[in-house]
Amino acid sequence: MxxxxxxxxxxxxxxxxxxxxxxxxxxxxxxxxxxxxxxxxxxxxxxxxxxxxxxxxxxxxxxxxxxxxxxxxxxxxxxxxxxxxxxxxxxxxxxxxxxxxxxxxxxxxxxxxxxxxxxxxxxxxxxxxxxxxxxxxxxxxxxxxxxxxxxxxxxxxxxxxxxxxxxxxxxxxxxxxxxxxxxxxxxxxxxxxxxxxxxxxxxxxxxxxxxxxxxxxxxxxxxxxxxxxxxxxxxIARANKRLYNLCSEIDELIRNQAFNILTYPMGESQTEDDVKEIVTGTENALPYDGQLSNSPGFIAPDSAPLEQLRQERKDLITEIYRMAELSHVTGVETKNSGVAKQWDFQNxxxxxxxxxxxxxxxxxxxxxxxxxxxxxxxxxxxxYSDEFGIVDVAAALDDAGNALDLNVGGQFDVEVKKKAASVYLADLPEDRFDAVMKDIDRQAEDAQRAAAFTEEV
Known part of the structure; x- marks a missing residue:
């Protein structure tokens, strides 16, 4: 070297x-x-x-x-x-x-x-x-x-x-x-x-x-x-491989334990071979010795292992999105903090x-x-564009509504409405988008003229 x-x-x-x-x-x-x-x-x-x-x-x-x-x-x-x-x-x-x-x-x-x-x-x-x-x-x-x-x-x-x-x-x-x-x-x-x-x-x-x-x-x-x-x-690929195995394990558990098991108490004169010949179903009657204290019934496998595997699968999917810097995507539980959500989008x-x-x-x-x-x-x-449209539209509109509720008025309200329109109408053709912005300005001017006329009267 x-x-x-x-x-x-x-x-x-x-x-x-x-x-x-x-x-x-x-x-x-x-x-x-x-x-x-x-x-x-x-x-x-x-x-x-x-x-x-x-x-x-x-x-x-x-x-x-x-x-x-x-x-x-x-x-x-x-x-x-x-x-x-x-x-x-x-x-x-x-x-x-x-x-x-x-x-x-x-x-x-x-x-x-x-x-x-x-x-x-x-x-x-x-x-x-x-x-x-x-x-x-x-x-x-x-x-x-x-x-x-x-x-x-x-x-x-x-x-x-x-x-x-x-x-x-x-x-x-x-x-x-x-x-x-x-x-x-x-x-x-x-x-x-x-x-x-x-x-x-x-x-x-x-x-x-x-x-x-x-x-x-x-x-x-x-x-x-x-x-x-x-x-x-x-x-992330390794995590997806584990998810692949988890799905197989869950599927295997479901196939092995999905159906309830019939329990049938045998009478003194019955043998296991007699019970094996019993045909069960919705169109058949199931006779049993009425003098027995126990009647036939069903037992179900414990569902706890299956629920545990399903929860692990859900957690693993959440971690995959987190590792991919996509913890805000649909399908993943969103954070309660608005600041945390904004940080995710910014990241x-x-x-x-x-x-x-x-x-x-x-x-x-x-x-x-x-x-x-x-x-x-x-x-x-x-x-290359550095505007990727990754914004929470609903949250942005809620923020705009809260800002308008302050009743500041004037140019403040105009800018808030324009910002809300730019978020909600981001995919609108340019000519129609410009028309919306001009309409917001026109409405503000009309409101100012109306307020001035009222004061003169």
Missing amino acids: TEASRVSAIDPILGLEDYQFLADAYYGSGGFKDGNYLVKHPRETPEKYQKRKELAYYLNYVAPVVNSHVNPVFLKEPEREWQENKLFSTFTEDADTLGTSLTRFMKRAGLIAKLQAVAFIVIDNAAEQPGNMADVLKQRALPYVYIVQRSQVKSYKTNKAGRLIELTYTVASETSESGQAALETWTWTTSSWTCLHADGKEKTGDHQLGRLPIVPLYAKPYEPGKVLPQSEFYA TNQVLADFALNCEDSEREIARVFELWTNTRVALYSN
Whole structure:
């Protein structure tokens, strides 16, 4: 390790199987689909375990909470401005050569980044460059992007400041109909690239970028140099696995204990075989020896273990939302304190705002690499919305009503009404929303004229 840089092997906090587990938890695949994530009971027979795997169902909370950290950020199209540049304009419409717009590509990268803590965006250039602009645009011979996931990374280097200066990863060069992929191992440095094919053939070359053409998109702010942080959703995925097992245990208990058991006192002349031949049901009569002091009856299993498991499941769901910074969502018991609820909303908005800033920074870095590849000027301005509409509408309207009850009047009432309208009518088209605001002003002016006229009279 030189003084100017530091080499890092892969951080062993999470292994490759852990990232596969995260993907399974998000998509409901793998062990959640075939039941292999169910933990076998110590004395459970293979037959019963197999039956339990067949009946298992997965209540997926990982996907909704991850999506809730990504979808609001991309609810509105980001504002982008750049210098006139036909190449970059084409790039924003087709960023990955598959017809994916830059916004949709960033959302896909953002989803991977949130689930795995980081997504690496590689900005490569077309190998063959036509001699004129028309052919470049027609053939799309310009830079393109693709995503490298955490599980594909083999090694990396950072400088003393923590900036990434080398990355080695594997990527599929082609995939057959059977699903078999031919892998390539790529290594990028600040001045060169190397591609090692699965057949042992190696290609290498230099680039004049002076930097790594790779932009990490992080899920949240991390310490510089922490290239591969642990996913914030790993603990949630583990909790969802426990929830998966809880549901199976509850289902097993219900199937084994749901039905009451008939007790039948036998007379002196009766045997167990006689009782076994008794057919019970709503259409049958059940005769018994009337001289016996005890009549047939039903006994029910103790419901306490089932209720305990159900309560644990409910508590676990609440904890999943809390860990995901979503303790205010529907389905979770809300706090009585209005201040606590406001804090929850503010905390969630801050998490989303931080991620939006990360997306802005990553887009600007992508544009800088694009400039270097094409020797053109882009000067991208990217602005993601920091208003995510995560407000308690009912609480906001109650606050507005309480404020109006103070009878302050004048401009105070006007501003309160406008604030209430902005919350309740947030999804109204802009022209109609503006009309509502003007109507509030007009009503205030009419009230002032009426009050002035009354004083004159």
